[in-house]
């Protein structure tokens with residue numbers, strides 16, 4: 001067979017491998033999975049389609065899944081997030097991967113399609129944002145001739161996915177229905193993908209069980225928060241080299257990603273304002289010391305704007321027209337529709353470098369737009385550091401094992417990993433940073449009504 005991969009430059013594999021070796025030293029959870037499950041190979045027979053940012057950290061995840069017995073094919077879930085040396089290392093290691101930093105939208109769906117091309121068909125999905133799940137389910141509905149189709153995020157996006165579905169239907173009739181019926185389960189990485197899954201389930205359109213990895217405590221309260229705390233300012237700096245200290249930054253949304261993002265900017269010395277729609281999160285932001293404002297109130301005076309909401313049309317054209325000259329605008333939420341980028345199409349764009357554009361408003365003032373509104377920490381920098389991704393991806397591995405080995409015990413629906421596994425993921429990350437746990441005595445455990453070995457909290461505890 002010809003090369004079963006699409007990467008930018010396979011000669012980057014050595015560089016990728018060296019960075020992978022370093023990442024492994026920072027990913028104790030994944031390495032512990034290899035030790036615990038490497039011999040028993042619980043993922044034997046699993047043919048996993050991965051749709052998740054093709055970074056160095058993801059490469060360590062992929063190699064862990066393979067070591068546990070899985071066959072894996074991989075695409076990135078974002079056109080700008082691939083690290084080409086990571087993709088090259090994975091391809092050189094023999095795992096098919098289809099991902100290039102800066103790929104087009106058409107290539108995005110073509111590469112995802114290619115990642116489904118197992119000789120015997122895919123039977124598992126590991127998703128980030130829900131594109132792989134959407135592709136199969138939407139395709140099956142198109143095959144069934146249904147017209148009230150699942151909503152997809154943007155019209156450009158919609159066009160590209162439907163074109164790819166039609167192509168596949170012409171080449172392989174019945175492909176989507178057959179694939180849908182073969183999928184044992186999906187594990188989903190992020191808030192936005194999880195929203196899509198609950199929505200599908202509510203509409204009776206989710207035909208297989210899904211594990212919501214995002215809402216493991218050791219995922220959303222760490223990756224979304226501490227991950228963004230490190231990677232947001234990293235992205236802005238690599239894109240613009242602007243002085244952060246003293247600047248006024250507006251963070252739209254104060255959920256987990258917003259909390260990390262505000263902390264990131266504040267840590268760099270920026271004066272941070274927050275916008276929120278939820279009174280609880282607004283109150284949290286205020287009590288964390290941030291001024292809570294409306295975007296309209298802050299738009300003329302701020303220097304940096306970051307959306308973190310997972311919502312659409314948060315920074316709109318009328319906002320961007322009012323911003324001061326050279327304001328920096330970026331998004332760290334999953335999809336680019338948080339910022340009305342489409343409305344800027346008719347303006348004058350000057351490309352500064354990859355993933356950095358200067359756009360001139362009719363008034364003559366300019367904004368700097370990062371990653372064309374796609375998530376800037378992965379588009380302009382390299383995403384979260386390995387250590388925090390180890391916690392996220394250990395949850396992914398446990399979710400894949402659970403679905404593959406016990407999938408038939410689950411009805412279609414969206415599930416969260418049990419708390420004892422969440423605590424296990426945290427426990428696996430303590431040694432690496434020298435954390436020493438205290439131990440409950442049996443009397444103390446009885447007094448607070450838990451087992452001395454955990455779980456240490458009731459289900460409703462919010463951390």
Ligand code: NAI
Pocket residue numbers: 190191192193220223224227228252253254255256257258275276277278281308309310311314332333334335375376377378384
């Ligand atoms: P979340 O639900 O915890 O927080 C979102 C917050 O935005 C909520 O508090 C909500 O009230 C607020 N919000 C919604 N609409 C708003 C509006 N119009 N104006 C102001 N605030 C508004 O979600 P989370 O976990 O923080 O995720 C946010 C997004 O980031 C999702 O798309 C998620 O998939 C993505 N994500 C990105 C990561 C990255 O590395 N770039 C990492 C993890 C998640």
